[in-house]
Amino acid sequence: MTTDYNEGEVAQQYQQAKKQPWRERIEAYSFLRFIGDLTNKTVVDMACGEGYFTRRLRQGGAAKVVGFDVSDRMIELARAQEASNPLGIEYIVHDAREVALGKDFDLGVAAWLLVYVRERQELAQMCRGIASWLRPGGRFVTFTTNPDLYSFQPRGDYRRYGFEILLEDRVYEGAPIQWRAHLDDATLEVENYYLPISTYESAFRAAGFRDFQVRALELSPADDGVDDREYWAEFMRAPPAVIVETIKG
Numbered sequence: 001m002t003t004d005y006n007e008g009e010v011a012q013q014y015q016q017a018k019k020q021p022w023r024e025r026i027e028a029y030s031f032l033r034f035i036g037d038l039t040n041k042t043v044v045d046m047a048c049g050e051g052y053f054t055r056r057l058r059q060g061g062a063a064k065v066v067g068f069d070v071s072d073r074m075i076e077l078a079r080a081q082e083a084s085n086p087l088g089i090e091y092i093v094h095d096a097r098e099v100a101l102g103k104d105f106d107l108g109v110a111a112w113l114l115v116y117v118r119e120r121q122e123l124a125q126m127c128r129g130i131a132s133w134l135r136p137g138g139r140f141v142t143f144t145t146n147p148d149l150y151s152f153q154p155r156g157d158y159r160r161y162g163f164e165i166l167l168e169d170r171v172y173e174g175a176p177i178q179w180r181a182h183l184d185d186a187t188l189e190v191e192n193y194y195l196p197i198s199t200y201e202s203a204f205r206a207a208g209f210r211d212f213q214v215r216a217l218e219l220s221p222a223d224d225g226v227d228d229r230e231y232w233a234e235f236m237r238a239p240p241a242v243i244v245e246t247i248k249g
């Protein structure tokens with residue numbers, strides 16, 4: 001069952017889960033570094049959630065930033081933060097599977113959006129929706145669950161980083177990938193779905209994208225200068241996410 005961010009405490013728990021150290025050391029570091037220079041760019045953050053990356057894109061120098069999410073609860077949380085610390089970000093409730101009219105953004109980013117798509121027809125719909133926000137030549141960069149999770153030998157063990165990933169015995173298109181984050185006083189379960197990288201690539205191509213590339217995650221240097229790569233070795237051996245980039249033709 002797809003995770004509903006409007007339900008119960010899910011939205012608030014997700015905010016807590018974003019405080020786990022790997023989010024900063026690996027997720028944000030890799031994603032923002034790969035996104036690169038934002039100067040003068042118009043940017044749309046798709047599936048922005050409560051605005052974790054949206055705010056950083058604006059603070060990183062983007063000229064205009066819009067964030068959208070299908071969950072009105074997530075957008076409420078994002079707007080509340082915008083109200084207490086205004087950055088000039090517009091947040092809207094919108095489903096990435098819908099085509100948006102009259103948009104011509106330079107850059108679209110999406111952290112953890114494609115992961116909710118279970119089958120090809122829905123993926124095709126989402127790729128058309130994503131394309132509709134971008135100008136020709138516009139770039140789309142997404143952070144997404146690593147489809148290779150199913151082929152790591154042995155499978156990754158992420159418990160020391162505060163979460164687990166539960167997989168089926170065998171892999172098939174649409175197979176669930178269960179993320180279980182261990183928080184201070186709760187456990188947050190989020191369900192993603194497996195699709196092969198070749199399926200993503202052909203769906204983007206069919207929606208008019210070119211130059212599809214997959215990038216590996218990076219670990220940021222530790223703040224205190226102490227070499228802790230050994231602690232992160234298991235994460236980097238079996239990276240649970242990848243970055244995908246593609247350009248609208």
Ligand SMILES: C[S@@+](CC[C@H](N)C(=O)[O-])C[C@H]1O[C@@H](n2cnc3c(N)ncnc32)[C@H](O)[C@@H]1O
Binds near residue numbers: 048050071111
């Ligand atoms: C794991 S959260 C990620 C939020 C944010 N990108 C981040 O990294 O903190 C996934 C978000 O995707 C949103 N989402 C799922 N399907 C969507 C869709 N079809 N269109 C827009 N947002 C969607 C959910 O509501 C949720 O807020």
